[in-house]
Amino acid sequence: MASLASIAPTHAGPGIGILNGSGLATLPRELIVEVMKQLEVDPAAQLSKMSILNVYSEGFCDAGTPPQSAFLGNGQRCQRGTAARLASVLIDMPNLRDLRLDLRFKATISLITPLRRAFNRQSIQFPLVTALNFPMQTDIKFIPDVFPNLRALSLGLRKSPATTPDLVHIASLVQLEVTAMEVAPTPRTYLVTLPRELILQVFKVCHEARHARKDYIWKRQCRAAVVKLSCVNKCLRALSIPYVFENMNLLTNEDSLDARLQAIEGNALILDAVRYLSLTTHGPERPPSRWDFLHTSPPIGPCGEPTIELLVKLPSKMNLEELQLKFIWGNNSMVRLFRNELAAQRVALPSVKVLTYPSSITVNFLPTVFHNLRVLSLKVQSSPKKTSGLKIIAPKLNSLDTLELDKGHWKLTDVAEVAELFPSIPRLLIAGQLRSTRVSSLIPVFKQMTKLKYLALTEDPVVFPRPGLTDSALMRETELLREYHPLREDSSENALEFFRQCPQLEELLLKREYEAKIYHPLKQRSNVVDVEETIEDLDMGWPVISRAG
Structure with missing residues (x-):
């Protein structure tokens, strides 16, 4: 609350008072002023000449104090008799004109009430005080008796002035020229x-x-x-x-997909909000398993052509940046129909920059539908050159920056085909397992990719645990077979050789089990002398190249 000294009659503002001359003195508001202690420590203090006094103190608060206390320190309760001593000190200040009592933080019990009681018991009056700043309190009837000649009054109220009856009593006895009232805000925000x-x-x-x-x-x-x-x-x-709905993830069976799509078809706000769409469906082509007796739910039915039409139509109404499609057990019921419907509707999704597409008979339609692909993730069943359409689209994906190929078993010849089809790709991720292939044997292949900067590669070899093992026993034997596999090599040594043979390579990720090791080259001038290894916290030890899902 603004000081009243600057607006009260015959009073100077708070930063200009001095002891000599006009006889004014101001005390900084940032200090806790204990007048009694000052008198005891410095008896020569010329308090009698003061005309402005600001008493600032903090009461005891056992529930944590407001931010001001962080600077001033936690307040404590005043000792018994402090209020009476303060009242006596005020009497000994005959030139006092402006009194500001800034008593905070549960000071009602410890200081305010005892001070008011001391005024009443001793019949104290301050006829020269014309400006008063008093803390938040409802019982303020004593003010006209103690300060009969007030001209300026500043109060902090717990309630509005209309619901504070003591104000009417004060107004009838004191002729105020300036008033300033601040009502405590109620928590309505x-x-x-x-x-x-x-x-x-x-x-x-x-x-x-x-x-x-x-x-x-x-x-x-x-x-x-x-x-x-x-x-x-x-x-x-x-x-x-x-x-x-910026990131929409749909996981459903094929025969339930139609209802999920119709739920959002007519909602333009939701469709316009979607930027990353992940769709995972389970179809009827699930191969038989010895655990089928555990599945009590009815078999999954295929989705119909109207569902496929709606599925192709909806993405064109969205502003998609990333699209992730996983048609599980649905090569015939979903993949073929979806590809044919894209061609029938002549859909183009130029805004899609990142695409994850399931295994398919052909992928030759991708450049026609997705003109501006930057990231492409494909799951292939055979070698890259035998994956229909991959050889055709490779030279057409001019804007492609990142390529991920997921294959169950990788051989040296498979990786060589990737390098032949995509020789200029800057970022390459090879997911799966290595079959009869050492990691070191792949270095000459990647050496041919002169623009390759980031490479993620699996180190896990293909192993064959004993039949009949399940759960933890199967996992334990798989880990042991991989750990002691004859083709297992030292990761750091391979990483060092990678950077020496591929000078343009900036980062190498090698996945072993569920752990991802990230390597960066350490160079002296232009020579790679060592590698820096860090363990990256990645899901299943493999990078995620799409936000969708």
Whole structure:
């Protein structure tokens, strides 16, 4: 609250008082002034000449103190008799004109009430005081009796002036020229009452994605906080749509897909908000297993042609940046029909930059539908050259920056075909297992890829555990077979040789089991002398190149 000294009659402002001359003295508000201690320590203090006094103290607070206490220190309760001594000191200041009592933080019991009681018991009056600043208190009837000639009064109220009856009593006895009243605010500011810009900023902070590593390995986002905010009311629900539905993940059986798609078909707000779409379906082509007796649910039926038509139509209504498709056990019921429907509707999705596509008979349609692909992830069943369409689309993907190929077993000849089809790819990820192939034997192959800067490669060899093992026994034997495999090599030595043979390579990721080791070259001038190894915390030890899902 602004000081009354600058506006009260015949009073100077708070930063100009001095002891000599006008006889004014000001005490900095930042200090805790204990007048009694000052008198005891410095009896020569010329307090009698003071005309302005600011008493600042902090009461005891057992529930934590406001931020001001962090600077001033935690207050404690005043000792018995402190209020009476303070009242006596005030009497000994005959020139006092402006009294400011800034008593905070539960000081009502420890100081304010005893001080008021001391005024009443001793029948103290301050006829020369014309400006008073008194702390928040409802019982203020004593003010006219103690300060009969007030001209300026500053109060902090717990309630509004209309509901504070003591103000009427004071107004009838004191002729005030200046009043300043501050009503304690009530907690009526809620999230829903904030301006729209602030609410959107709250959503943005809650939705903030984790940083990408090297621009192509992404961490999945957590949006639980935004979803909870969207459940508050309709207003927050509408504002949260761009954040809640920015990343849409659909996991369903083929025969339930139609209902899921129809639920969002007519909602333009949701469709416009989707940027990353992940669709995973389970079809009827699941091979028989000895564990089938555990599945009590009815068999999954294939989806019909109307569902495929709707599935192809919806992405064209979205502003998709990334699309991830996983048609599990649905080569005939989903993959073929989806590919044919794309051609029939002549759909083009130029905004899609990242695509994850399932195994298919052919991928020759990709450049026609996705003109501006930057990242492509494919799961192939055979060698790259035998994957229909891959050889055709390789020279057409001019903007492709990152390629991930996932294959169950990789041989040396398979990797050589990748280098032949995509010799200029800057980022390459080879997922799967190595069959009868050493990691060191792949170095001459990647040496031919003169623009390769980032390489992720599996080190896991193909092993054959004993039949009949399950669960932990199967996992334990698999780990042992991989650990002592005759083709296993030292990762650091291979990484060093990679960087020496491939001077343009900047980063190498080698996956072993569920651990990802990241290597960077250490150079002296232009020679690689060593490698720097770090263990990256990646899901299943493998980088995620798409935000979708």
